[in-house]
Amino acid sequence: MTANPLVLTQDVISAEIDQARRAYAEELKEGAEPRPHPARGYRPYRSSVARHPRQPLVVVGDPDAVELSGPVFGVTDITDLDSDLTRQHLGEPLGERMQVTGRVADRDGRPVRGQLVEIWQANSAGRYAHQRDQHPAPLDPHFTGVGRCLTDDQGRYTFTTIKPGPYPWRNHLNAWRPAHIHFSLFGTAFTQRLVTQMYFPGDPLFEYDPILQSVTDEAARSRLVATYDHSLSSPEWALGYRWDIVLDGPAATWIEEGR
Amino acid sequence: MTFLPTPSQTVGPFYGYALPFTGGGNIAPAGEPGTITVHGQVFDGAGAPVPDALLEFWQPAPDGSRTGAPGSLRRDAVTGAVVGRTGVEFTGFGRVATDADGRYVLRTLPPGGVPYISVCVFARGLLHHLFTRAYLPHLTDPATEPLLRSLPEHRRATLLAVREREGVHRFDVRLQDDGVHEETVFLAFE
Numbered sequence A: 001m002t003a004n005p006l007v008l009t010q011d012v013i014s015a016e017i018d019q020a021r022r023a024y025a026e027e028l029k030e031g032a033e034p035r036p037h038p039a040r041g042y043r044p045y046r047s048s049v050a051r052h053p054r055q056p057l058v059v060v061g062d063p064d065a066v067e068l069s070g071p072v073f074g075v076t077d078i079t080d081l082d083s084d085l086t087r088q089h090l091g092e093p094l095g096e097r098m099q100v101t102g103r104v105a106d107r108d109g110r111p112v113r114g115q116l117v118e119i120w121q122a123n124s125a126g127r128y129a130h131q132r133d134q135h136p137a138p139l140d141p142h143f144t145g146v147g148r149c150l151t152d153d154q155g156r157y158t159f160t161t162i163k164p165g166p167y168p169w170r171n172h173l174n175a176w177r178p179a180h181i182h183f184s185l186f187g188t189a190f191t192q193r194l195v196t197q198m199y200f201p202g203d204p205l206f207e208y209d210p211i212l213q214s215v216t217d218e219a220a221r222s223r224l225v226a227t228y229d230h231s232l233s234s235p236e237w238a239l240g241y242r243w244d245i246v247l248d249g250p251a252a253t254w255i256e257e258g259r
Numbered sequence B: 001m002t003f004l005p006t007p008s009q010t011v012g013p014f015y016g017y018a019l020p021f022t023g024g025g026n027i028a029p030a031g032e033p034g035t036i037t038v039h040g041q042v043f044d045g046a047g048a049p050v051p052d053a054l055l056e057f058w059q060p061a062p063d064g065s066r067t068g069a070p071g072s073l074r075r076d077a078v079t080g081a082v083v084g085r086t087g088v089e090f091t092g093f094g095r096v097a098t099d100a101d102g103r104y105v106l107r108t109l110p111p112g113g114v115p116y117i118s119v120c121v122f123a124r125g126l127l128h129h130l131f132t133r134a135y136l137p138h139l140t141d142p143a144t145e146p147l148l149r150s151l152p153e154h155r156r157a158t159l160l161a162v163r164e165r166e167g168v169h170r171f172d173v174r175l176q177d178d179g180v181h182e183e184t185v186f187l188a189f190e
């Protein structure tokens, strides 16, 4: 059997992932600073190719005060049921019920209080309630997969949901995303904005996934994986996961007094 | 001691029930005199419109206050539906998903104290969001604005909205040079 050169296989993608990882290791060896974030252009993730800027970002060494402030949210922006994704419909969604909790902090470790956390995820079969998701897995009439809450005085968030399933996507042939929950977070500065994804420990799909592997720094990548915490599990009810989040941002946001 | 940041990941294509909200582009209260429209399209490196981008906007109130206000996503406590901003406080925050033709429309009040609206771009294919600024031409003196002064003419032009008519400005976002149009200047804050 000869390989069809028109079909982008996992082997090709995996080789590119490996190449990027080795290039990064080489950079570190030559004294480069560790890079916690993915490069904007990362070829194994094919959608990035035509969508990432090729020019270097223009560094604003002295952000304006407006950029060091940010949108605020309050009790009117959420409702009580928003943080429980299992109670938003008439019936219960299918799947492994779980609670995810954690603390949102800035790089000085100060809690990010009263800010909005938004999440979205596939259902337990790996299907999004979205028109364009064509994965032939069942929709769950009792699950939209959307939640939001405000962080408390310690910067904590908590969601009750079900564990999302892995799902196929069309990056390459036989591409499957590891199970994940999408997170959107606001800090006290617009420049601290973060959209990211939380993964589950021990997922065998990690090494095949160009989106997770776009974080070429191994320690940084491990920060995207939640911890199973038995003390957070509740008897006869739900499994508990902990995932803490640290928002990046210009140095000026670390020394400015929190509001 | 500093803590290590959580890495960014793409917003992906399926944020539709989670992030956009009704009225997300209407920062200005309905009927407010002096409301301006900023609109445009997002394009990729092939010059094709990006139909699944999400743009966020942040700006001071016309009086220059930068504190914002809660209530951008104000919800009905009974149904959970978005009921819109109160129109009394100026929240300063907008969020718009591009349509099938890559278009967005923002209706807002002119920012006070700075001549621009801060923009944050998310999309499938962007592993890390992009920051830029939409400078409003009638408020901007490029000769005194430090960021604009530091840029060569052809790069600077990508940050300046284009006045179409009174109160209506066009600001396109080009994620990459498509061979004809210059790539938008994107910013890193240090």
Ligand SMILES: [Fe+3]
Pocket: A122, A177, A180, A182, B012, B014
């Ligand atoms: Fe996803």
